[in-house]
């Protein structure tokens with residue numbers, strides 16, 4: 692397989708992903724009827740911190756999506772290796788004069 696074909700194959704492997712970090716925190720729900728909050732307890736809340744256009748953002752993630760978000764954040768870490776591999780291939784293609792304009 693030549694390098695250009697190898698590169699295209701790598702780019703096709705790009706998964707769905709999210710770049711950021713997840714933290715678990717606790718929050719009160721504010722409902723007067725909530726026994727847990729009345730007793731000083733908290734409800735678990737997942738927060739997703741990420742950057743867009745150089746700005747930091749934080750959003751809460753509904754519990755039902757937490758697993759999927761963990762998965763997509765994990766994909767970003769794999770993706771870093773993939774980007775490095777594609778960069779390496781592109782540099783080799785430039786050196787060999789086979790880089791496509």
Ligand SMILES: [Zn+2]
Pocket residue numbers: 719720721722725726727728729734
């Ligand atoms: Zn509550």
